[in-house]
Amino acid sequence: MSQAHNRMRTWIANRRDGASLPLVTTPLPGAATVASLMKPLTALALTSILAAPTLAHGGEQGAKPMATHESPSLEEVRSVSPALERYTTGPLLNGVWKRPDLSARDRGLVTVSALIARGQTVEMPYYFKLALDNGVTPAELSETITHLAFYAGWANAMSAVSVAKDVFAARGVEIDQLPSAEPELLRIEPQAEAKRAVSVQENVGPVSQSLVDYTSQLLFHDLWLRPGLTPRDRSLVTVSALVASGQVAQVPFHLNRAMDSGLTRAQASEMLTHLAFYAGWPSVMSSVPVVKGVFDARHP
Amino acid sequence: MSQAHNRMRTWIANRRDGASLPLVTTPLPGAATVASLMKPLTALALTSILAAPTLAHGGEQGAKPMATHESPSLEEVRSVSPALERYTTGPLLNGVWKRPDLSARDRGLVTVSALIARGQTVEMPYYFKLALDNGVTPAELSETITHLAFYAGWANAMSAVSVAKDVFAARGVEIDQLPSAEPELLRIEPQAEAKRAVSVQENVGPVSQSLVDYTSQLLFHDLWLRPGLTPRDRSLVTVSALVASGQVAQVPFHLNRAMDSGLTRAQASEMLTHLAFYAGWPSVMSSVPVVKGVFDARHP
Amino acid sequence: MSQAHNRMRTWIANRRDGASLPLVTTPLPGAATVASLMKPLTALALTSILAAPTLAHGGEQGAKPMATHESPSLEEVRSVSPALERYTTGPLLNGVWKRPDLSARDRGLVTVSALIARGQTVEMPYYFKLALDNGVTPAELSETITHLAFYAGWANAMSAVSVAKDVFAARGVEIDQLPSAEPELLRIEPQAEAKRAVSVQENVGPVSQSLVDYTSQLLFHDLWLRPGLTPRDRSLVTVSALVASGQVAQVPFHLNRAMDSGLTRAQASEMLTHLAFYAGWPSVMSSVPVVKGVFDARHP
Numbered sequence: 001m002s003q004a005h006n007r008m009r010t011w012i013a014n015r016r017d018g019a020s021l022p023l024v025t026t027p028l029p030g031a032a033t034v035a036s037l038m039k040p041l042t043a044l045a046l047t048s049i050l051a052a053p054t055l056a057h058g059g060e061q062g063a064k065p066m067a068t069h070e071s072p073s074l075e076e077v078r079s080v081s082p083a084l085e086r087y088t089t090g091p092l093l094n095g096v097w098k099r100p101d102l103s104a105r106d107r108g109l110v111t112v113s114a115l116i117a118r119g120q121t122v123e124m125p126y127y128f129k130l131a132l133d134n135g136v137t138p139a140e141l142s143e144t145i146t147h148l149a150f151y152a153g154w155a156n157a158m159s160a161v162s163v164a165k166d167v168f169a170a171r172g173v174e175i176d177q178l179p180s181a182e183p184e185l186l187r188i189e190p191q192a193e194a195k196r197a198v199s200v201q202e203n204v205g206p207v208s209q210s211l212v213d214y215t216s217q218l219l220f221h222d223l224w225l226r227p228g229l230t231p232r233d234r235s236l237v238t239v240s241a242l243v244a245s246g247q248v249a250q251v252p253f254h255l256n257r258a259m260d261s262g263l264t265r266a267q268a269s270e271m272l273t274h275l276a277f278y279a280g281w282p283s284v285m286s287s288v289p290v291v292k293g294v295f296d297a298r299h300p
Numbered sequence: 301m302s303q304a305h306n307r308m309r310t311w312i313a314n315r316r317d318g319a320s321l322p323l324v325t326t327p328l329p330g331a332a333t334v335a336s337l338m339k340p341l342t343a344l345a346l347t348s349i350l351a352a353p354t355l356a357h358g359g360e361q362g363a364k365p366m367a368t369h370e371s372p373s374l375e376e377v378r379s380v381s382p383a384l385e386r387y388t389t390g391p392l393l394n395g396v397w398k399r400p401d402l403s404a405r406d407r408g409l410v411t412v413s414a415l416i417a418r419g420q421t422v423e424m425p426y427y428f429k430l431a432l433d434n435g436v437t438p439a440e441l442s443e444t445i446t447h448l449a450f451y452a453g454w455a456n457a458m459s460a461v462s463v464a465k466d467v468f469a470a471r472g473v474e475i476d477q478l479p480s481a482e483p484e485l486l487r488i489e490p491q492a493e494a495k496r497a498v499s500v501q502e503n504v505g506p507v508s509q510s511l512v513d514y515t516s517q518l519l520f521h522d523l524w525l526r527p528g529l530t531p532r533d534r535s536l537v538t539v540s541a542l543v544a545s546g547q548v549a550q551v552p553f554h555l556n557r558a559m560d561s562g563l564t565r566a567q568a569s570e571m572l573t574h575l576a577f578y579a580g581w582p583s584v585m586s587s588v589p590v591v592k593g594v595f596d597a598r599h600p
Numbered sequence: 601m602s603q604a605h606n607r608m609r610t611w612i613a614n615r616r617d618g619a620s621l622p623l624v625t626t627p628l629p630g631a632a633t634v635a636s637l638m639k640p641l642t643a644l645a646l647t648s649i650l651a652a653p654t655l656a657h658g659g660e661q662g663a664k665p666m667a668t669h670e671s672p673s674l675e676e677v678r679s680v681s682p683a684l685e686r687y688t689t690g691p692l693l694n695g696v697w698k699r700p701d702l703s704a705r706d707r708g709l710v711t712v713s714a715l716i717a718r719g720q721t722v723e724m725p726y727y728f729k730l731a732l733d734n735g736v737t738p739a740e741l742s743e744t745i746t747h748l749a750f751y752a753g754w755a756n757a758m759s760a761v762s763v764a765k766d767v768f769a770a771r772g773v774e775i776d777q778l779p780s781a782e783p784e785l786l787r788i789e790p791q792a793e794a795k796r797a798v799s800v801q802e803n804v805g806p807v808s809q810s811l812v813d814y815t816s817q818l819l820f821h822d823l824w825l826r827p828g829l830t831p832r833d834r835s836l837v838t839v840s841a842l843v844a845s846g847q848v849a850q851v852p853f854h855l856n857r858a859m860d861s862g863l864t865r866a867q868a869s870e871m872l873t874h875l876a877f878y879a880g881w882p883s884v885m886s887s888v889p890v891v892k893g894v895f896d897a898r899h900p
Contacts, residue, residue, distance in 0.1 A: 072461045080464045082481040083526065084446045084457060091518055092454065099510070119720060120419060120455035122462050146684045153844075153880040154692065155720035157684060161672045162722050164680045181682035204885070207892045208869040210699070211876055211884065218691055219881065226683065244453075246546065246846065247882035269508040276511055280453035281519065282547035284511065285504070292507045372761045380764045382781040383826065384746045384757060391818055392754065399810070420719060420755035422762050544753075546846065569808040576811055580753040581819065582847035584811065585804070592807045 071126035092277055102270035105135035109233060110240045110271055112136070112144060114278040116160045117152040117241035124163040138173045143228030144237050146179075150223055151241050179228030186225040192260075193220060196253075232261040240271065243287045244279035251290045256298070265295060371426035392577055402570035405435035409533060410540045410571055412436070412444060414578040416460045417452040417541035424463040438473045443528030444537050446479075450523060452541050479528030486525040492560075493520060496553075532561040540571060543587045544579035551590045556598070565595060671726035692877055702870040705735035709833060710840045710871055712736070712744060714878040716760045717752040717841035724763040738773045743828030744837050746779075750823055752841050779828030786825040792860075793820060796853075832861040840871060843887045844879035851887060855894045865895060 078085040097107055108131030115124050131141060145164060149157035197216055204212045224234065235258030242251050255268065272291065276284040378385040397407055408431030415424050431441060445464060449457035497516055504512050524534065535558030542551050555568065572591065576584040678685040697707055708731030715724050731741060745764060749757035797816055804812045824834065835858030842851050855868065872891065876884040 072458055072465065076465045077458070077461050079475065080461045080468060081442045081446045081478060082475065083443070083479055083528070084449055084461070086481040087446070087449065087518075088454070091514075114453075115455055118419065118453065118455065119718065120453070120459065121722070122421070122459040123455035142681045143683070146681045146687070148880075149684055149687065150877075151880050151882060153714075153718065153720070153883070154688075154877050155715055155718065155723035156880070158672055158677070159720065159722040161677050161680045161684070165672065165676045168680060175679065175682065178681060179683055181686040204888050207888050207895065208872045210870065210873045211888075214691075214873065214876065215881070218687075228683070242882055245880075245882070247880075247886060249886050250882045270510065272508045273510045273514065276514065277450075277454050280448075280451050280456070280545075280547075281515070282451060282542060282545070282550045283453070286547060286549050288504050288507050288511075295507065372758055372765065376765045377758070377761050379775065380761045380768060381742045381746045381778060382775065383743070383779055383828070384749055384761070386781040387746070387749065387818075388754075391814075414753075415755055418719065418753065418755065420753070420759065422721070422759040423755035570810065572808045573810045573814065576814065577750075577754050580748075580751050580756070580845075580847075581815070582751060582842055582845070582850045583753070586847060586849045588804050588807050588811075595807065 071123050096274060096277060099270065099273075101266045102274060103135070105131075106236065106267065106271075107274055108132075108134045108136045109140070109144065109236060110274050111278050112141065113148065113237045113240035114244035114275055116145065116148045116156050117245040118279065119156050119159055121159050121163055124160060125167060128164055128167045132167070132171070138168060138171070138177050139179050139228055140233065142178045143226065143234075146226075147223060147229065147234060147237055148241055150219060151238055152245060179226065183227055185222070186227055186231070188221065188225060192257075196220065230261070232258065232263055235261055236263055236267075236271070239268075240275060243272070243275050243283060246283050246286065248287050248290045251287060252294050255291060255294045259294075259298065265299075268295075371423050396574060396577060399570065399573075401566045402574060403435070405431075406536065406567065406571075407574055408432075408434045408436045409440070409444065409537060410574055411578050412441065413448065413537045413540035414544035414575055416445065416448045416456050417544040418579065419456050419459055421459050421463060424460060425467060428464055428467045432467070432471070438468060438471070438477050439479050439528055440533065442478045443526065443534075446526075447523060447529065447534060447537055448541055450519060451538055452545060479526065483527055485522070486527055486531070488521065488525060492557075496520065530561070532558065532563055535561055536563055536567075536571070539568075540575060543572070543575050543583060546583050546586065548587050548590045551587060552594050555591060555594045559594075559598065565599075568595075671723050696874060696877060699870065699873075701866045702874060703735070705731075706836065706867065706871075707874055708732075708734045708736045709740070709744065709836060710874055711878050712741065713748065713837045713840035714844035714875055716745065716748045716756050717845040718879065719756050719759055721759050721763060724760060725767060728764055728767045732767070732771070738768060738771070738777050739779050739828055740833065742778045743826065743834075746826075747823060747829065747834060747837055748841055750819060751838055752845060779826065783827055785822070786827055786831070788821065788825060792857075796820065830861070832858065832863055835861055836863055836867075836871070839868075840875060843872070843875050843883060846883050846886065848887050848890045851890045852894050855891060856898070859894075859898065865899075868895075 074085055074089065077088060097104055102110070108127070111127050112124075112131050114120075115127055128141060132138065136144075141164065145157050145160045148160070197220075200212055200215055204215070224231075229237065235254055238254045239251060239258050242248070242254060255263075259265070259268065268291065272284050272287065374385055374389065377388060397404055402410070408427070411427050412424075412431050414420075415427055428441060432438065436444075441464065445457050445460045448460070497520075500512055500515055504515070524531075529537065535554055538554045539551060539558050542548070542554060555563075559565070559568065568591065572584050572587065674685055674689065677688060697704055702710070708727070711727050712724075712731050714720075715727055728741060732738065736744075741764065745757050745760045748760070797820075800812055800815055804815070824831075829837065835854055838854045839851060839858050842848070842854060855863075859865070859868065868891065872884050872887065
């Protein structure tokens with residue numbers, strides 16, 4: 001089985017008929033008409049592509065009220081907007097997600113980060129599962145949520161917990177599959193860290209020394225050194241969250257860090273295209289000049 | 301029945317006693333005291349003005365967990381803040397919504413756009429119904445949701461779907477009342493489009509050519525040409541979402557486009573006043589200098 | 601009982617074993633290791649610290665669908681991320697919340713404001729209760745929600761209502777404990793108000809006179825004069841919401857107003873540190889230069 005096949009094998013998490021989808025890596029629609037992007041899947045696939053599995057919520061919640069963590073099914077989307085169903089199954093799920101330059105696994109990480117940063121709980125169940133089905137491990141999803149507590153706010157992470165707990169329970173994810181609370185940390189890069197620390201001290205120190213200290217101790221000497229995500233993935237998660245929540249001021253530092261850790265320019269570029277759909281065109285367009293500045297400074 | 305009456309006839313969607321409300325078009329409170337804005341409605345109207353209809357959720361959802369798509373009733377608002385109930389029924393619903401310069405129908409469209417852009421699902425049931433009751437058609441609400449998938453992010457649109465499906469089901473809206481997935485498109489304006497394309501190519505091309513291409517093919521050669529909303533309404537929806545989500549950088553392009561398509565300066569101005577309540581004063585105040593720039597450039 | 605004890609006495613709202621927690625006022629971790637911050641609580645406290653009381657939802661909702669207003673318990677957090685549980689119970693709840701310079705009561709107000717401004721309903725039940733348990737009165741929580749209708753948008757306030765109504769009901773809060781809809785207003789400061797009015801007229805008048813008029817009449821001659829919050833607290837709520845929602849443009853006016861009303865520089869500084877956790881590092885870092893400008897202008 002090719003690696004590409006492997007990446008795509010569980011493209012659609014909840015298909016019930018077991019048939020595999022064609023593994024078309026859809027190129028960017030050049031002169032092609034948009035209509036050609038929307039190759040119809042089978043009717044069964046259409047109605048199940050977004051459907052949450054019926055087993056997601058078992059009796060394990062006892063007397064607590066049932067959570068309503070169900071993303072709308074494609075059938076429900078169609079009952080409100082046939083056009084939105086078309087855009088979803090065609091250009092988005094069967095187009096953007098299969099484009100080269102960014103793997104479906106990375107797209108899962110980017111999408112999940114955008115949803116958490118934007119507090120979009122309704123779509124979390126579907127995309128948490130889609131990310132897991134495309135190669136993001138439960139440990140990586142766990143660590144992404146932890147990371148975004150600091151970069152998107154504690155409540156955003158807790159909202160993600162309220163969804164992920166059910167997804168993990170339904171898939172039998174046990175605590176020993178998750179990153180440890182206190183793992184052996186990665187080695188810090190002394191030069192980069194010294195430069196960062198000086199800059200934050202100068203800019204933030206006069207306003208809040210405790211914010212400077214927490215930034216060093218909790219973030220850069222702890223969170224960022226956790227091995228649960230590779231440095232490249234941790235930075236990809238961070239940049240995705242920054243763009244998705246309109247926080248462009250921190251994009252230069254974190255995008256440079258991402259590219260220093262191995263994110264290619266083609267991947268960063270494709271990340272923006274992907275985020276246009278999940279954070280909306282305006283958020284991404286507002287980040288373009290800032291990203292251009294980073295690209296230009298690295299390769300003038 | 302006068303048109304004004306018609307617009308207002310179902311002002312309060314869920315009143316149970318069938319009595320009509322006085323059709324006062326409240327002018328801006330000049331020297332009037334604020335207290336005078338808050339003409340008490342009948343007690344019955346007060347308790348039912350925000351109440352969701354008890355029939356909203358039928359047995360049609362089968363074994364799925366019941367959605368809890370209920371906006372708080374006025375009685376519930378009062379149980380937390382009698383003042384907020386007063387501001388809601390007085391200055392807002394019986395004041396702002398009845399002001400001239402922007403019809404209640406347009407206010408419905410503006411409000412719905414703000415809620416979707418801000419992901420405010422709790423209030424969507426009430427305002428989706430209020431918009432429909434004041435002249436926004438189900439087709440227009442459907443198309444607004446589709447449009448905002450691109451301008452506020454896919455998950456925001458899906459969250460709106462999760463509410464609208466119940467509202468549509470309760471009102472018996474059938475799929476043939478909704479815009480087609482692939483309708484005959486409006487004619488493109490070649491000159492304006494050429495200018496836009498050149499500008500996006502120059503600014504975005506060096507960062508992401510695929511983003512340039514999707515912007516042309518999916519947005520301006522497809523979405524924007526769909527007949528489900530008039531160009532003026534589509535731009536009104538876009539500008540409302542931009543202001544409501546703090547994306548002021550794109551306001552000049554889209555506000556100019558809105559005014560080119562027939563949105564008057566008085567309507568744009570009133571849209572801001574309306575949005576102050578639904579997006580909060582700070583979002584609107586931040587957009588004021590940008591809107592002023594557009595007004596000044598059009599009529600120096 | 602010391603005042604500090606009093607402030608902390610109900611630190612953890614929902615502990616079931618009645619044991620008191622050590623009243624350590626944790627200083628900023630200077631040379632201390634991060635690990636030392638995370639003194640383990642007892643296992644029982646750990647599992648119950650975030651647990652919603654089982655009595656929160658009684659049979660009082662009749663035939664309406666049960667609301668699912670439950671913040672995730674610590675046990676649920678651990679089932680998704682043991683590290684996030686560690687950061688929550690250690691550095692955050694047992695660290696930040698006990699730091700000097702900002703009382704636990706003020707932190708409750710700041711946190712609640714951030715959650716409402718960011719529409720984070722999932723965490724509202726836990727933090728509404730935590731605020732009430734640390735000295736924020738039901739009247740003050742009610743007034744905070746009312747205030748943020750104007751500063752964070754109507755729907756954000758209504759989402760808070762949908763949670764607060766259950767919290768108030770479970771605690772037997774009656775309407776006579778809440779601020780009146782039309783109380784006797786505080787005296788206006790004529791000089792400061794005249795200056796504000798001139799500035800808004802100049803900047804906003806050319807775009808929307810009605811927005812100018814509502815700003816005066818509803819906000820500064822009505823809402824801001826309500827006695828339900830002290831002017832200092834009202835400004836603290838406002839600034840917290842502005843920082844938490846990324847609206848830095850209005851921070852100088854409102855932070856100066858807060859400090860004119862008694863908020864100290866140390867408290868403002870500590871508010872930023874606290875908000876870093878609840879609004880995410882990026883939002884707070886983006887506000888730092890603006891806050892620095894205010895500090896410098898007041899004490900050059």
